[in-house]
Every structure is written in structure tokens, then in C-alpha cells.
Amino acid sequence: MILVVVETEAGVASEVSLETLALARSLSQAGGGIAIRALAIGDVGDVSALAATVGAHGASELVHATGDAFDSYGGASWAAAVQAVRAETGSVVVTAAGTPRGNEVVAHLAARLDVPMAANVVAFSGLSPFTVTRQVVGGSALEEMTLGTRPALFTVAGHSWVAEAVDGPAATVREVQPEVAGADLVARVVSTGAKEADESGSLKSASIVVGAGRGAGSADGFGAVDELASLLGGVVGVSRVVTSLGWRPHHEQVGQTGSRIAPDLYVPCGISGAIQHWAGCASSKVIVAVNTDAEAPMVTRATYAVVGDMHEVLPAVNEEIRRRSG
Amino acid sequence: MRILVCVKRVPDVGSEVMLTADGQSVDARHVGYTVSNHESSAVELAIRVADATGGSVTLATVGPAESTDQLRHLLGLGCHAATLVEADPTTLGPADVARELAAVVTDHAASGAGYDLVLLGNDAADSGDFQVGIRLAYALGWPVVNGVSTVETADGNVITKNDGPDGEETFSVPLPAVVTVLEGGVEPRYPTLKGRMAAKKVEIETRSLTAQPAGASRVKLVVPPPAPSNVEVLGEGPEAAAAVVDLFEKLGVLR
Ligand SMILES: Cc1cc2nc3c(=O)[nH]c(=O)nc-3n(C[C@H](O)[C@H](O)[C@H](O)COP(=O)(O)OP(=O)(O)OC[C@H]3O[C@@H](n4cnc5c(N)ncnc54)[C@H](O)[C@@H]3O)c2cc1C
Ligand SMILES: Nc1ncnc2c1ncn2[C@@H]1O[C@H](COP(=O)(O)O)[C@@H](O)[C@H]1O
Numbered sequence: 001m002i003l004v005v006v007e008t009e010a011g012v013a014s015e016v017s018l019e020t021l022a023l024a025r026s027l028s029q030a031g032g033g034i035a036i037r038a039l040a041i042g043d044v045g046d047v048s049a050l051a052a053t054v055g056a057h058g059a060s061e062l063v064h065a066t067g068d069a070f071d072s073y074g075g076a077s078w079a080a081a082v083q084a085v086r087a088e089t090g091s092v093v094v095t096a097a098g099t100p101r102g103n104e105v106v107a108h109l110a111a112r113l114d115v116p117m118a119a120n121v122v123a124f125s126g127l128s129p130f131t132v133t134r135q136v137v138g139g140s141a142l143e144e145m146t147l148g149t150r151p152a153l154f155t156v157a158g159h160s161w162v163a164e165a166v167d168g169p170a171a172t173v174r175e176v177q178p179e180v181a182g183a184d185l186v187a188r189v190v191s192t193g194a195k196e197a198d199e200s201g202s203l204k205s206a207s208i209v210v211g212a213g214r215g216a217g218s219a220d221g222f223g224a225v226d227e228l229a230s231l232l233g234g235v236v237g238v239s240r241v242v243t244s245l246g247w248r249p250h251h252e253q254v255g256q257t258g259s260r261i262a263p264d265l266y267v268p269c270g271i272s273g274a275i276q277h278w279a280g281c282a283s284s285k286v287i288v289a290v291n292t293d294a295e296a297p298m299v300t301r302a303t304y305a306v307v308g309d310m311h312e313v314l315p316a317v318n319e320e321i322r323r324r325s326g
Numbered sequence: 327m328r329i330l331v332c333v334k335r336v337p338d339v340g341s342e343v344m345l346t347a348d349g350q351s352v353d354a355r356h357v358g359y360t361v362s363n364h365e366s367s368a369v370e371l372a373i374r375v376a377d378a379t380g381g382s383v384t385l386a387t388v389g390p391a392e393s394t395d396q397l398r399h400l401l402g403l404g405c406h407a408a409t410l411v412e413a414d415p416t417t418l419g420p421a422d423v424a425r426e427l428a429a430v431v432t433d434h435a436a437s438g439a440g441y442d443l444v445l446l447g448n449d450a451a452d453s454g455d456f457q458v459g460i461r462l463a464y465a466l467g468w469p470v471v472n473g474v475s476t477v478e479t480a481d482g483n484v485i486t487k488n489d490g491p492d493g494e495e496t497f498s499v500p501l502p503a504v505v506t507v508l509e510g511g512v513e514p515r516y517p518t519l520k521g522r523m524a525a526k527k528v529e530i531e532t533r534s535l536t537a538q539p540a541g542a543s544r545v546k547l548v549v550p551p552p553a554p555s556n557v558e559v560l561g562e563g564p565e566a567a568a569a570v571v572d573l574f575e576k577l578g579v580l581r
Pocket of ligand 2 (some may be wrong): 333334385387388389446448450454455457458459
């Protein structure tokens with residue numbers, strides 16, 4: 001039995017949770033058809049819609065844990081629910097998306113059961129011993145690791161599997177009310193602020209993003225970048241070097257430790273394309289890179305590129321756009 | 327308020343990683359070592375809380391003797407004391423590290439110098455296990471909050487803010503507690519000359535492991551091969567502007 005903890009966003013299963021189900025399906029096949037159960041905790045919106053979704057992605061049952069304990073999120077209380085359902089179903093594998101909450105809940109479970117946990121798994125390579133490959137050094141390297149104990153606990157790195165529906169029937173829904181000890185309710189969200197008036201929200205949902213990295217040169221080097229973004233009706237996204245140096249605010253950062261973007265057009269300028277940056281922009285439909293180095297990973301991975309100094313290329317592009325728009 | 331910050335000596339890698347010949351670790355000979363941004367932010371938050379409450383900041387690390395380089399640097403920022411649990415990092419897994427850090431906390435408490443708050447990074451920059459702080463909290467029987475960007479204390483509670491899926495989340499948890507920090511909420515300070523001089527005089531407590539480590543179950547590390555390139559170069563320098571704008575027109579992104 002494989003237990004997949006499913007997260008929802010605005011009442012629908014999150015993309016990374018569906019990617020996690022894709023890995024679980026592959027694992028189930030390798031293991032001779034072990035059943036997959038999905039577990040959703042607390043208020044997840046329309047439960048039967050969720051059951052249809054997780055069913056279409058290979059889960060035969062959706063366990064839905066409810067109760068006062070799940071009114072607001074806490075790592076320990078969520079883990080208590082997973083622990084109870086795992087014990088009752090005898091699951092030998094427990095997995096979740098490699099999101100902040102997914103990693104947190106599985107790490108709590110690992111500590112409670114005193115078993116190892118592998119974070120950000122991208123693949124499994126053997127069943128006995130169970131061997132997984134996971135991202136380390138922010139994705140710049142992979143680690144092959146054995147997970148010999150049961151249950152095997154791991155999270156799945158985003159974008160490492162494709163969330164494909166297999167048209168399974170809706171999962172059967174089973175409602176449970178797990179007991180949660182008082183000690184597991186100490187650290188819970190006490191309040192949730194309005195979504196930071198879309199400081200990074202606009203970046204995450206933008207259809208056009210103009211990016212800038214160390215190549216901008218200084219805090220004053222963003223003039224043409226801001227201008228191109230406004231000419232295209234897009235927003236600015238930056239690399240971590242830029243936020244670390246204090247040139248731009250953190251909410252503009254794209255990447256593993258910033259926002260994940262999926263625009264129709266991304267124009268990264270003076271960004272080398274480190275794997276941690278790539279993790280946040282890989283879903284862009286078209287990438288037009290501007291870089292002085294024709295061999296920079298951002299250039300070689302882009303759809304189109306201009307090799308040159310962004311401080312010369314961007315003003316020329318802006319000028320050309322203004323000229324054509326009359 | 328007495329605060330402990332757990333930091334790890336990690337290779338200062340950029341986008342490209344080299345591995346040692348045995349595939350067991352990152353080869354840092356050419357890049358050197360550092361402390362990750364998450365942990366630097368944790369140190370900054372700790373110093374601010376200590377300053378606000380008239381408290382002190384102690385550092386703890388489990389790692390090689392050379393970790394004293396990182397400890398001295400952080401002492402130069404205004405931390406007051408440091409403990410090194412000396413061990414070969416290739417023999418350690420996250421459960422081992424958590425057990426050793428818990429032993430530091432309990433032993434210091436037993437000698438009358440316990441902690442109200444323990445800060446760590448959310449995840450280590452090299453091993454990225456996402457779990458040492460949580461395991462430490464369970465070992466101590468303390469509550470834990472993860473991935474926070476700010477930390478304050480008031481009335482015996484630690485109050486944290488983090489970026490949650492539905493907006494900014496606040497936790498308020500009774501002390502003693504464990505909190506793990508994500509970079510971005512504060513700007514870590516730079517050492518002052520005076521701080522660096524003072525740091526040289528601090529005596530770093532050195533301990534050895536309290537138990538045989540279980541290890542990380544690592545088979546080996548690999549560096550993934552670069553993806554094949556299909557890039558179409560539109561041109562070089564400002565002369566490429568017309569080709570770029572032609573493309574923008576074709577994509578229909580011009581307003
Ligand atoms: C755990 C971890 C998490 C991380 N998370 C993130 C993250 O979320 N987001 C992120 O971005 N990074 C992240 N990083 C950092 C990442 O590894 C890189 O260090 C960073 O992305 C590099 O930023 P950059 O491309 O701006 O700078 P550099 O790598 O220094 O690249 C600068 C580029 O600009 C080009 N250039 C220079 N001058 C010009 C010019 N005048 N015109 C045009 N091009 C020019 C250069 O050729 C080069 O390609 C993370 C790292 C770690 C270890
Ligand atoms: N060897 C170590 N010594 C001290 N602190 C550590 C060590 N390893 C991890 N930590 C702390 O635990 C956090 C999470 O690490 P990890 O669970 O390994 O990703 C790090 O950001 C550090 O603050």
C-alpha cells in the first residue's frame with residue numbers, strides 16, 4: 001500500500017501532488033500493482049471532485065481526515081493524521097509533494113516513527129533495497145540513497161514527473177476523524193494575512209516576465225529591464241544574486257527559493273541559468289535569453305537568444321518597440 | 327533570552343558542482359566553504375532577538391575541525407559562544423546530527439546554561455534533508471515551526487511569520503521552541519573589525535559524538551548531464567533588436 005498525502009490549492013489537487021501520484025503509480029507497477037491511497041487533510045473544498053481527480057491519477061481510495069484539530073494548519077497535527085491513517089492501512093510507503101508543507105509533514109512523520117526520510121526524490125531505481133534518487137545541493141547534484149526501513153518515507157521534487165491522468169474511476173471516499181494529542185496542536189497557524197497584495201502573486205501568474213541577474217551590474221542597472229517589462233505589459237523577475245545583493249526585493253526572485261513562474265514569454269537578461277534558477281522558470285513557454293556568454297546554461301537552454309551586453313541590447317529593443325508602435 | 331543557532335559548514339558552490347572521486351561528497355577544494363543563506367538569516371534573527379531581550383546567541387555545529395572557520399566568522403557578527411561537535415561529515419545522517427544537537431542542548435541545560443529558543447536553517451544547502459530541525463524538536467519534546475522569515479519573542483512565546491499557501495502565516499508558540507528559518511526576511515549583517523577581534527578571543531567548546539552515527543544511507547552522488555540545446559541565436563549585440571521585436575510581434579506580445 002502506497003499512501004500519498006495530497007495538497008490542494010483553492011480546492012483542487014496541486015500540480016505537484018498529481019506529479020507525486022504519477023511517481024506512486026510507477027512505483028505501484030514496479031511492485032506488482034500495490035494499491036495507492038490518497039490522503040487529504042482538513043478543508044479541501046469539494047471532496048467528490050477531489051476523489052474524481054485523484055482517481056483519474058491512479059488512487060483507488062481517498063481518505064479524508066477531518067476534525068477540529070484540522071481547522072488550522074500545523075506540521076505535527078497533520079503528521080498525526082498521516083501517522084494514524086498509515087498505521088490503519090499498513091502502508092509501506094508514505095509520500096507527499098516536495099513542497100514546504102509536504103516536506104514538513106513527512107519530516108514530522110519520520111521523527112515520530114524514527115525512520116529515515118528522503119526529501120525531493122526525482123526517481124527510484126531499485127526495490128530491494130528500495131533505492132531513490134533525490135536532488136541535493138539545490139538540484140545541482142543528485143544523490144542515490146537507500147530507504148531500507150518500512151514505512152519508506154519520501155517527498156517528490158516538483159517537475160520531476162509528469163502529472164498525466166490515466167482515466168481511473170473516481171476514488172472511493174472514506175471519512176476519518178483521527179485523534180490528535182494536545183501536544184501536536186501547540187504549533188498551529190494562528191492567523192493568515194491577506195495574500196501579500198500580490199507582491200509575488202503577480203509574478204507567479206504573469207504571462208510575460210523580463211528577468212535580470214548579476215549582469216544588471218548594480219541596483220541602478222534595471223532601467224531598461226523595467227522599461228521592457230512595462231512596454232510588454234509584463235513584470236520583472238530576478239535571480240537570487242540580485243536579491244542577495246539587495247538590488248531588488250526578495251518577492252521578485254524566481255527559482256527554487258523564490259517564485260515558480262510559467263509565463264508565455266520569459267526574457268532572462270544577465271542570468272546564467274543556474275539549476276536553482278531554472279527550477280523556477282522551466283515551465284516558461286518561450287525563453288529569449290540575453291547574455292554576453294553564448295555558453296551560459298540559460299542561453300543553451302533557451303528557445304531564442306541574443307548574445308550581447310544587456311545594457312546595449314535592451315535599450316535597442318525598447319527603442320525598436322517604441323519606433324514600431326509609433 | 328538564550329538562543330542557540332545550529333549552522334553547517336557547506337561547500338560554497340554556485341551553479342556547477344564537482345564531486346570527490348569516491349562520489350561521496352562535493353569537492354570544495356576550488357570553491358571553499360561557507361554557511362548557507364538560511365542559516366545566515368537565522369543568525370541575524372537570533373542576534374536581533376538577543377539584542378531586544380538582553381540575551382545571548384550561541385552557535386552549534388556538527389562537523390570537521392575546520393568548521394571553526396565558519397564559527398569564528400559568525401562570532402564576529404556578535405554571537406557570544408560556540409560549540410563544535412567534531413565528526414567526519416561523510417559518516418553523518420540527519421538523525422545523527424539531530425541527536426548530537428539535542429545532546430548539546432540538554433548538556434548545556436544541565437550545566438545551568440539552557441536555551442529558550444533554537445534556530446536552524448529550513449534545509450541544509452548541501453544535503454537538503456529538510457528534517458534536522460524537526461528531529462531535534464522531537465528529541466527535546468519542544469514544539470517546532472518551519473520555514474519562517476521573521477522571529478520575535480513576547481510574553482514567553484516565539485512569534486514567527488512565514489509565507490504560506492494562502493498568504494502570510496503567523497505562529498505563536500510557547501518557549502522553549504525550535505524554529506527553522508528561510509532566507510529573505512532579514513538582511514544578514516557584516517562583521518565589524520571590533521567584532522572580528524573579539525571573536526578571536528572566544529574559546530570554542532569542542533565535543534565528540536555521543537553515539538556511533540547511523541549515516542545517511544548514501545550510495546553515491548552524481549551530477550546530472552546538461553540538457554541538449556536547441557537554441558536559435560537571434561543575433562549579437564544591439565543589432566539583434568529588430569529580430570527580437572520581429573519575434574515579439576510573431577508571438578503577439580506587443581501591445
Ligand atoms: C540552495 C540554493 C538555492 C538557490 N535558490 C535560487 C533561486 O531561487 N533563484 C536563483 O536565481 N538562484 C538561486 N540560487 C543561486 C544560484 O545557484 C545562482 O548562484 C544564481 O542563480 C546566479 O545568479 P545570476 O545568474 O544572476 O548570476 P551569475 O551566475 O553570476 O550569472 C551572471 C550572468 O550574467 C551574464 N552577464 C554578465 N554581464 C552581462 C551583461 N552586461 N549583459 C548580459 N549578460 C551579462 C554572465 O555571462 C552570466 O551568465 C540558489 C542556490 C542554492 C545553493
Ligand atoms: N552538521 C550540522 N551541524 C549543525 N547544524 C546542522 C547540521 N546539519 C544540518 N544542520 C541544521 O539543520 C538545518 C536543516 O538541515 P537538513 O535537515 O540537513 O536539510 C540546517 O539548515 C542547519 O541549520
